[in-house]
Amino acid sequence: MPNLLQIQALSLSFGGLHAVRDVTLDVRSDEILGLIGPNGAGKTSLINCLSGLYRPTSGQIQFAGHDLARQDAWRIRRLGVSRTFQNISLISELSVLDNVLVGGHSAGAAGYWASVITWSNRKERALRADAIALCERLGLADCLNELPSELPYGTQKRIELARALVHRPDLLLADEPAAGLSHGEVNEFGELLRDLRQEMGLTLILVEHHMGLINAICDRVAVMVSGRLVALGTPETIRNDEAVRAAYLGGAGEAA
Numbered sequence: 001m002p003n004l005l006q007i008q009a010l011s012l013s014f015g016g017l018h019a020v021r022d023v024t025l026d027v028r029s030d031e032i033l034g035l036i037g038p039n040g041a042g043k044t045s046l047i048n049c050l051s052g053l054y055r056p057t058s059g060q061i062q063f064a065g066h067d068l069a070r071q072d073a074w075r076i077r078r079l080g081v082s083r084t085f086q087n088i089s090l091i092s093e094l095s096v097l098d099n100v101l102v103g104g105h106s107a108g109a110a111g112y113w114a115s116v117i118t119w120s121n122r123k124e125r126a127l128r129a130d131a132i133a134l135c136e137r138l139g140l141a142d143c144l145n146e147l148p149s150e151l152p153y154g155t156q157k158r159i160e161l162a163r164a165l166v167h168r169p170d171l172l173l174a175d176e177p178a179a180g181l182s183h184g185e186v187n188e189f190g191e192l193l194r195d196l197r198q199e200m201g202l203t204l205i206l207v208e209h210h211m212g213l214i215n216a217i218c219d220r221v222a223v224m225v226s227g228r229l230v231a232l233g234t235p236e237t238i239r240n241d242e243a244v245r246a247a248y249l250g251g252a253g254e255a256a
């Protein structure tokens with residue numbers, strides 16, 4: 001499989017704190033790559049660099065022929081990279097459908113309001129139809145007009161996922177999507193991600209502490225410790241890697 005994303009010698013520092021240290025990593029088209037590591041290992045910081053929320057201190061990020069390392073977040077999103085956040089960030093005053101539509105609008109160059117003014121009605125209608133179809137696919141058809149806060153947590157997670165997928169990204173960065181879900185919901189969510197990868201031709205980077213989910217759906221797993229990439233391989237290889245077990249799996253990661 002060709003590489004969709006190439007991360008080369010990427011580092012990010014906050015003053016003297018090295019959150020990401022010299023990470024080099026290729027992500028293949030259509031793969032699900034798990035990103036694991038203890039708390040504070042730098043997983044979210046790496047994702048934040050990929051999505052343009054943080055500017056890396058040094059290094060390169062090549063995505064489908066574009067250099068992302070010094071791009072603004074909205075431009076990265078328009079190039080086809082989307083993300084979900086550790087903490088659900090839905091807009092409580094908007095309905096489920098409007099929350100999802102905001103995801104489609106924010107892929108525009110100047111953000112939601114400018115695009116509301118400039119988008120043609122035809123594009124608006126197409127986006128709306130697309131958002132409704134996606135909501136139906138994610139099991140949200142019955143709650144399109146409800147407020148997210150009145151819905152169960154697992155449903156809110158699916159709304160967030162719909163919002164990230166509505167502009168049809170090529171790469172989805174999912175930051176702890178299983179956090180807070182029950183055992184059954186985690187399994188369902190994993191199956192959904194795997195199916196969506198197939199249906200939408202998605203490539204996924206999945207930051208997760210839930211090892212059951214990582215083992216169930218990831219093609220490869222990357223392990224970060226103290227900002228560094230310390231191992232990369234199939235879930236089975238990573239499970240049996242002594243150094244990884246010592247650094248991580250024997251500690252925080254075993255719980256899930």
Ligand SMILES: Nc1ncnc2c1ncn2[C@@H]1O[C@H](COP(=O)(O)OP(=O)(O)OP(=O)(O)O)[C@@H](O)[C@H]1O
Pocket residue numbers: 014017018019037038039040041042043044045046
């Ligand atoms: N904006 C920031 N300013 C200062 N330090 C930060 C900032 N963001 C992250 N850090 C620090 O960078 C390090 C890596 O944090 P990061 O959140 O990337 O780790 P993580 O692997 O995602 O952890 P967790 O699994 O707990 O989410 C931590 O020491 C954290 O405190």
